[in-house]
Amino acid sequence: DQQVKQNSPSLSVQEGRISILNCDYTNSMFDYFLWYKKYPAEGPTFLISISSIKDKNEDGRFTVFLNKSAKHLSLHIVPSQPGDSAVYFCAASLKSGNTPLVFGKGTRLSVIA
Amino acid sequence: DAGITQSPRYKITETGRQVTLMCHQTWSHSYMFWYRQDLGHGLRLIYYSAAADITDKGEVPDGYVVSRSKTENFPLTLESATRSQTSVYFCASSPVPYEQYFGPGTRLTVT
Numbered sequence: 393d394q395q396v397k398q399n400s401p402s403l404s405v406q407e408g409r410i411s412i413l414n415c416d417y418t419n420s421m422f423d424y425f426l427w428y429k430k431y432p433a434e435g436p437t438f439l440i441s442i443s444s445i446k447d448k449n450e451d452g453r454f455t456v457f458l459n460k461s462a463k464h465l466s467l468h469i470v471p472s473q474p475g476d477s478a479v480y481f482c483a484a485s486l487k488s489g490n491t492p493l494v495f496g497k498g499t500r501l502s503v504i505a
Numbered sequence: 506d507a508g509i510t511q512s513p514r515y516k517i518t519e520t521g522r523q524v525t526l527m528c529h530q531t532w533s534h535s536y537m538f539w540y541r542q543d544l545g546h547g548l549r550l551i552y553y554s555a556a557a558d559i560t561d562k563g564e565v566p567d568g569y570v571v572s573r574s575k576t577e578n579f580p581l582t583l584e585s586a587t588r589s590q591t592s593v594y595f596c597a598s599s600p601v602p603y604e605q606y607f608g609p610g611t612r613l614t615v616t
Contacts, residue, residue, distance in 0.1 A: 398547075437607070485603035490603075492603070495548040495549075498547045
């Protein structure tokens with residue numbers, strides 16, 4: 393059973409507009425969530441994280457929102473740039489339990505100039 | 506150079522052969538991980554290690570063997586490779602299990 397779900401395999405957005413990537417999770421015990429970005433032929437790199445005690449975390453153009461009651465998080469990229477084109481993975485962990493990350497299947501974002 | 510490296514970056518092998526993928530990190534991180542990435546499946550955890558001589562199974566451990574005799578190395582061995590093990594393999598390390606720093610990956614093809 394998939395504990396972290398990214399239901400959109402791909403997303404296409406025009407340069408300068410907002411990109412919204414979504415992620416749902418089923419395990420209510422998860423208390424730490426991350427987004428990773430992956431370019432072709434490279435390993436994933438950490439982008440932004442959020443603890444379950446918060447509902448928003450912002451870092452430059454990237455903002456992650458957490459809705460615990462809906463077990464849903466989203467990554468907003470504003471404004472989107474062509475260099476943001478990549479696969480984005482959502483991940484979750486039971487931080488207090490020292491458990492490894494559980495990843496979603498990823499969403500491929502294409503930012504069109 | 507500091508960081509995490511994987512070797513080889515590309516490997517083609519035949520069904521039934523043993524193959525070992527290497528992972529080396531220079532951060533002295535306690536935790537190390539092996540993932541495979543397949544289309545439609547995302548990143549799936551194969552094995553992880555909390556410290557030297559401590560390893561645990563992940564989501565898809567069958568057909569794989571790991572060892573960790575030194576903190577900085579975490580080799581992954583496919584004892585008898587199968588076509589279903591054709592994949593991109595990523596090693597990661599971290600000081601804690603909920604933040605991971607990934608290597609560049611090894612693309613393995615089993616013919």
